[in-house]
Amino acid sequence: MSETSQSTTLSSKFGTFGGVFTPSLLTILGVIMFLRFAAVVGYAGLWNALAILAAAKAISLVTGMSISSVATNMRVQGGGAYYLISRSLGVEFGGVIAVFFYIAQAVAVTLYVVGFTEAFCSAFPDAGLPFRTVATITNLVVFASVYIGAGWTIRLQYVILTVLLFAIASFFAGALETSSFQTLQSNLGPNWQAGYTFFPVFALFFPAVTGIMAGVNMSGDLKAPSQSIPRGTFLSIAVSGGIYVGIAILLAASTPRQELVGTGFVMQERALWPMLVYAGVICATLSSALGSMMGAPRILQAFARDNIFRRLRWFGQGSGPSSEPRRAIVLTFFIAQAGILAGDLDTVAPVITMFFLLTYGTMNLACFFEGFVKNPSFRPTFRYNHWSVSLMGAVGCLGVMFLISPLWATISIALAGILYYVIARAEIQVKWGDVDSGFAFHRARKALLKLESERYHPKNWRPSILVLAGAGKTRLHLCEYACWMTAGRGVVSVGQVIHGDLDEFLERRTEAEAVMRKFLQKEEFPAFPVVVVEETFYVAVKALLQCHGLGGMRPNTVMLGWSSEPENAGVFAATLDIAKRMKRSLVVVASGQEERTEAVEGFVNIWWSDKDSGALMLLLAYLLKTNDIWKEQPLRIIRPVPPKADVENMKKEMQDLLAHARISSEIVITATENPLETIRETMEPSAVLFAGFEPPDGDMAREINTQLQPVIDLPGDVVLVYNAGDVSLGA
Incomplete structure (x- = not known):
């Protein structure tokens, strides 16, 4: 003009x-x-x-x-x-x-x-x-x-x-x-x-x-x-x-x-x-x-x-x-x-x-x-x-x-x-801002400060999962499981690592985060994108676990996918090791499906091996079942025990534990000398099996793939769980 x-x-x-x-x-x-x-x-x-x-x-x-x-x-x-x-x-x-x-x-x-x-x-x-x-x-x-x-x-x-x-x-x-x-x-x-x-x-x-x-x-x-x-x-x-x-x-x-x-x-x-x-x-x-x-x-x-x-x-x-x-x-x-x-x-x-x-x-x-x-x-x-x-x-x-x-x-x-x-x-997109984001920021700030001043109690534990899913598109099942296991009650962050020098890849990092945010919105995943540039994957994971999050909203659980490739064994073992040493729980997902497009069929099985990992597995399974796609699937706890164990007494203990935890489940306790075969025979039909594991220390960490492969080979999806110790069923 x-x-x-x-x-x-x-x-x-x-x-x-x-x-x-x-x-x-x-x-x-x-x-x-x-x-x-x-x-x-x-x-x-x-x-x-x-x-x-x-x-x-x-x-x-x-x-x-x-x-x-x-x-x-x-x-x-x-x-x-x-x-x-x-x-x-x-x-x-x-x-x-x-x-x-x-x-x-x-x-x-x-x-x-x-x-x-x-x-x-x-x-x-x-x-x-x-x-x-x-x-x-x-x-x-x-x-x-x-x-x-x-x-x-x-x-x-x-x-x-x-x-x-x-x-x-x-x-x-x-x-x-x-x-x-x-x-x-x-x-x-x-x-x-x-x-x-x-x-x-x-x-x-x-x-x-x-x-x-x-x-x-x-x-x-x-x-x-x-x-x-x-x-x-x-x-x-x-x-x-x-x-x-x-x-x-x-x-x-x-x-x-x-x-x-x-x-x-x-x-x-x-x-x-x-x-x-x-x-x-x-x-x-x-x-x-x-x-x-x-x-x-x-x-x-x-x-x-x-x-x-x-x-x-x-x-x-x-x-x-x-x-x-x-x-x-x-x-x-x-x-x-x-x-x-x-x-x-x-x-x-x-x-x-x-x-x-x-x-x-x-x-x-x-x-x-x-x-x-x-x-x-x-x-x-x-x-x-x-x-x-x-x-x-x-x-x-x-x-x-x-x-x-x-x-x-x-x-x-x-x-x-x-x-x-x-x-x-109608979700109308407009070119002007509004007070919603400011009000959300105000509430989030007050909530974070309150969390900072509150003493932690297991009663208030909520899953805050850092998913190492790359760009997300090739590991859609990881994003799905993370969102299912938080069930609208926790926080999911999807992490991607770009290998290289930050000065060289700074612009690419920004673009990658924007692409991931768009992907998460398109797939309707309630999750936050986080992209880091580091020379190695191990260093990137250390940086994420140290710096990602704010106050009481830092990740307490790391989720990653299973890989049977020998060349990935070292990175996989190092990731488990650093997460364990930084007192983060671990969830490893092995799934034959990239994404769920139909209703799930079969049991939600829990291989109960010890009380510590069992507590987190039971809680994650409970949260999983609150999702519409999983809610019709029955929950079953399978506990192999030594041949001379007191099965009846153990079953009563499990019933008391479930009553105290306020979670309903079928209980199967079997005396056996071969727990793996018993699980294989008992779990069918299985939609997903939760199994506990303990990441080994030191040089033994590189043998983790070999040790866990027989469990991963069981039918259906398998989710390996390690509890860092901050979850309690009695809370």
Whole structure:
């Protein structure tokens, strides 16, 4: 883009007053103020009306602080609350809010158009036009105004703001003349009626303070969003709050209770120049409708451009040099028109309240997470906020939702949950980050520090397996067994060794780790890749066992595959030796299958030779059987004993051991002089056999292949297990 076109684009955007303060204030000082605030004071009384105002303003103030914190921490583009939330909490939360907030804003057009129509019909009762006809014509005028472009609409709002302020001044002047202390006293307390208690009245009023989103929704049309959004938002909250307090006091002081809750137009009746109030309410409702009609399509456009749902991409198209969302404007018009034909103010307001509270709560949640996890990238220039305040805002929004209507709150949250699940299941890849990884890091850090301070106990033993599987693709069965034996309760790291010099193979190491990570994700293995460059395999294993992992999450078990090749015997023996000396348990897998594609058939057999290795074998077999592919296979313990052994007593000991370990298994104890042959005869049909072994020390280590080959030759998969001593069945 050339400098001239950039300058033209920037000059067509808006500042704080025109882009944020004016649309926000006009939406806040809208239909609720003119047509429903008198009823709020009438039913609630002055004190409760001020409490409702304070509670609503507190929620909007805290949300404004959260908005300002998030908005000043990023380069804000179009999409308003959706953009801020999606770039903080991620695509799932962002998508939920985009849908709900768009619907809320679109239906809000109905609210304001219906309010305009009520005021128009009251001001011109002799016009003779049906209510829905006037509302439809008004909706068409609003649609046409916004369809032309935001620039024209913003300039129109300056005129509307002037008329609105004169209308409020007219009411203030007239109400002051008719105010009395006696009337004020009579209106201090509440006059609750069926359907009009505190929270239903709060729900009726709350849409009045949701106008702060009108300015946020214009984020893509602002010259400096990070500056204009905080300034314009807080200024609109402060100015509108002062005006509402003044109106509440004057309504209570100038108007008897029966008139406040009646069907009359109280603010017009008390005004010094009544026609100014008619003009004011007409302008206010029209401007609020314009603000919502401008804001809602921009949310849909931004959402569509992020390509979350491909069917919505059509609405992402912009028109003209400022990329007006005209396609989304047309859809918004039809939604608003459907609302006009279906409902009235008192029906629509609580539904909008629920959707806005959901958006407000999520906005606060986004700021809470950003601050709570202490992500270094969260550096907002707006400093007057803390994660605890945002958390209170989120909890407050949720609480108010249920206090207003438990049914609608439950329905709204359920719908949001369903939509979140749909988006999450789609596994949409986006080009922006979110707070999930920061929150995960925060939890992991705290958990690691806690593990570091806790004393180890066998009760808390979990498998943390380092699999020496190379790139993984050629030894898929090792990755499978490691994941089966952790069963979602431990950690699996898949190690690959690249032979050579680190300086020479540094780039290759990075590429190999990326390839392995992609492979693990494709195969859906919950495992971590780890690649090292070393001159020899033995040195690499030593480095991995010393350095891989963090704190209490270091590997406690090494898994490797069996190799019958003579040239591999030395490396195999050295690996067993270093693992044993570093007090790591060992699992050696010999399998005739590269991967399991069908259900397993046969027993899960355990060759019980001693209690130490038996404890780890039994635990690994138990974890193996918790996987769906293994859970139907029966567990069997086979224990060959010398011919003169007390078989019955040994069987009782095994039963007591299993009872103590809370694991069910068939027990086969056989007196024999040839344990290997007994195992061969007893194990069939076998899916897998766990057998204990003890890695020999010193020079004898090189004979390990010869010693273990007869066991490996047994039918089915064979898993050799060495327990380093940190597992106990009694824990």
